[in-house]
Amino acid sequence: MTEPLIELKGISKAFGKNKVLDDVDLQIYKGQAIGIIGPSGTGKSTILRIIAGLLQPDAGEIYIQGKKRDGLIEDGADIVGIGMVFQQAALFDSLTVEENVGFSLYQNSKLERSRIRQLVNEKLDMVGLPGIGHLYPSELSGGMRKRVSFARAIMSNPDHPADSPEVLLYDEPTAGLDPIASTVIEDLIRSLQSIQDVCSTYCIVTHQESTIRRTADRLIFLYEGKVQWQGKVSEIDHTDHPLIRQFMSGSINGPIQLVG
Numbered sequence: 001m002t003e004p005l006i007e008l009k010g011i012s013k014a015f016g017k018n019k020v021l022d023d024v025d026l027q028i029y030k031g032q033a034i035g036i037i038g039p040s041g042t043g044k045s046t047i048l049r050i051i052a053g054l055l056q057p058d059a060g061e062i063y064i065q066g067k068k069r070d071g072l073i074e075d076g077a078d079i080v081g082i083g084m085v086f087q088q089a090a091l092f093d094s095l096t097v098e099e100n101v102g103f104s105l106y107q108n109s110k111l112e113r114s115r116i117r118q119l120v121n122e123k124l125d126m127v128g129l130p131g132i133g134h135l136y137p138s139e140l141s142g143g144m145r146k147r148v149s150f151a152r153a154i155m156s157n158p159d160h161p162a163d164s165p166e167v168l169l170y171d172e173p174t175a176g177l178d179p180i181a182s183t184v185i186e187d188l189i190r191s192l193q194s195i196q197d198v199c200s201t202y203c204i205v206t207h208q209e210s211t212i213r214r215t216a217d218r219l220i221f222l223y224e225g226k227v228q229w230q231g232k233v234s235e236i237d238h239t240d241h242p243l244i245r246q247f248m249s250g251s252i253n254g255p256i257q258l259v260g
């Protein structure tokens with residue numbers, strides 16, 4: 001098999017005495033859609049933040065296209081662009097949708113305002129929200145805010161095509177949405193994947209069964225700091241692995257200990 005786009009080797013992370021990740025290995029190959037699942041508090045968001053370069057692991061190494069990453073993303077951009085869609089959409093309430101989506105270009109590029117506006121409108125079209133650039137986040141539904149955050153994550157500077165996000169990290173993109181709004185988001189994630197070189201590779205953290213089934217190809221099950229199981233989505237219905245059986249059935253009886 002070819003070299004992974006992103007590879008984690010022996011990643012460990014603790015917050016104080018709380019050891020969240022314990023010697024985790026993970027390979028992400030180009031074009032893959034990976035779902036990271038597991039009980040609450042098991043380190044799924046933590047692993048995304050480590051992949052994004054927002055959080056430093058205590059131990060282990062991260063390779064991006066075979067090149068070892070040193071430090072965090074703020075210390076130097078990766079050779080593969082990695083975008084993150086945060087759980088709470090993380091929009092600036094005091095800025096319009098257009099200013100939110102175009103934020104990094106307004107801050108960091110020399111592009112003219114009219115050009116940035118045009119690029120923002122293209123991205124809003126891609127996420128199915130044309131003509132809402134003038135609105136403020138408070139005027140949007142939760143699902144629309146999520147889609148705006150997708151538009152921001154896939155924003156790129158045409159003067160620096162190499163910076164375009166090739167890998168997207170989605171942290172619970174359908175949390176708190178009704179089943180229909182969730183379907184819209186799931187369809188959007190898959191449709192963005194088919195756009196060449198935008199975000200054909202992604203990792204998605206989710207608790208929602210429809211999102212697990214509809215947006216992931218391969219699943220990683222995290223529990224007690226370790227990757228306990230991995231396989232194709234279709235295998236979750238057939239494996240007799242006790243963690244998967246308990247998790248998918250929602251039973252309180254089984255090896256997964258309830259927290260709190």
Ligand SMILES: Nc1ncnc2c1ncn2[C@@H]1O[C@H](COP(=O)(O)OP(=O)(O)OP(=O)(O)O)[C@@H](O)[C@H]1O
Nearest residue numbers: 015018020038039040041042043044045046047205
């Ligand atoms: N910045 C931090 N400081 C201290 N503890 C943290 C920090 N970030 C995460 N944790 C702890 O690390 C553990 C894992 O958190 P994380 O958010 O990665 O879990 P998760 O699997 O994404 O959970 P959920 O499914 O509930 O969103 C939790 O016990 C959490 O309280």
